[in-house]
Amino acid sequence: MDDDDQKMQIMRKAFQMFDTTKCGFIETLKISTILNTMGQLFEEAELQTLIEETDPEGSGKVNFDGFCRIAAHFLEEEDTEAMQEELKEAFRLYDREGNGFISTQTLREILAALDDKLGPDDLDGIIAEIDTDGSGTVDFDEFMEMMTGE
Numbered sequence: 001m002d003d004d005d006q007k008m009q010i011m012r013k014a015f016q017m018f019d020t021t022k023c024g025f026i027e028t029l030k031i032s033t034i035l036n037t038m039g040q041l042f043e044e045a046e047l048q049t050l051i052e053e054t055d056p057e058g059s060g061k062v063n064f065d066g067f068c069r070i071a072a073h074f075l076e077e078e079d080t081e082a083m084q085e086e087l088k089e090a091f092r093l094y095d096r097e098g099n100g101f102i103s104t105q106t107l108r109e110i111l112a113a114l115d116d117k118l119g120p121d122d123l124d125g126i127i128a129e130i131d132t133d134g135s136g137t138v139d140f141d142e143f144m145e146m147m148t149g150e
Contacts, residue, residue, distance in 0.1 A: 007075055008068070010147065014038060015067050017146065020125035025061040028054075031070055033115035038147060039086040040074045047074075082145075091143050101137040104130075 014034045018026045027053045035042050049072055054066040094102045104127045111123055130138055130146045
């Protein structure tokens with residue numbers, strides 16, 4: 001699998017995670033949350049410009065293709081190894097006890113802090129998507145899968 005395929009999988013997984021109603025669209029307000037979750041740095045003004053170009057009628061929603069156009073703009077410079085390191089670092093920040101997992105409650109707080117527009121139902125949907133084994137915890141592999149789709 002080449003880097004482009006990998007990026008596509010990462011973006012599809014992130015999109016699906018935030019498309020909690022499975023309608024094929026996500027709110028443009030959630031894009032900054034997704035980029036933050038993926039550990040991507042971006043200028044808010046640059047992001048807004050891209051959103052306006054992708055959503056010229058100002059619907060407040062984009063489909064997967066639109067999301068890809070926006071996210072790819074920020075993902076281009078990343079190589080897989082560097083991204084994996086960033087994800088490990090992000091995970092370590094939240095694994096405060098260093099026991100190799102974070103609770104779904106902690107993950108819920110992180111997601112809520114990243115995007116205050118996520119309601120309880122959105123958060124439940126995202127958590128259910130991530131905690132595939134229903135353990136109430138997210139280990140690095142689940143976190144990695146959530147972020148990369150692998």
